[in-house]
Amino acid sequence: MPQGDKSKYTVKQERKADHIAKGYEKRGVKKKEAERRAWATVNKDDGGDKKPGGSGRGRSTGNPAAHKGGKLGGKASAARPAAARSASARKAAATRKRRG
Template identity: 85%
Template structure:
């Protein structure tokens, strides 16, 4: 089997790689580099191809690459006006209080 052969990957893994690559391309990364990063991310998440005979078959995934999202997400909320953040916080607190009782 030649290097780079994707026959051992499931359709879900291929969709996942396509989605990740699209995100990189949207942020200005070149097509080939985006593909490379996407498959590296899928391998990190799933431990390789999941089809019969592929490494990692049947093992669950902890989605380690997905953990990065929490670090990135804070930038957008920090850019919002203080009044909007405060209103969201008050609304969330009210919801928690309502559901607690």
């Protein structure tokens, strides 16, 4: 199988790669680089191809790449005024205290 051949990947893996690539493109990554990163992510998640005859068949997956999403968040919270964040923190603390 030549390098870059995707014939051993399942339809689900191809959909997954397309979805990941679109997310990268939305964030401004060039199309070719987004596709490269997407397939690298699929390989990291699934251990390679999944069709019969491929080396990745039958392995369990812990979906390691799926755990990175939280690193991207926090922008909405940071954009709020300090007083609003502080009020939310006080309210949360009161709730935790009340519930024990």
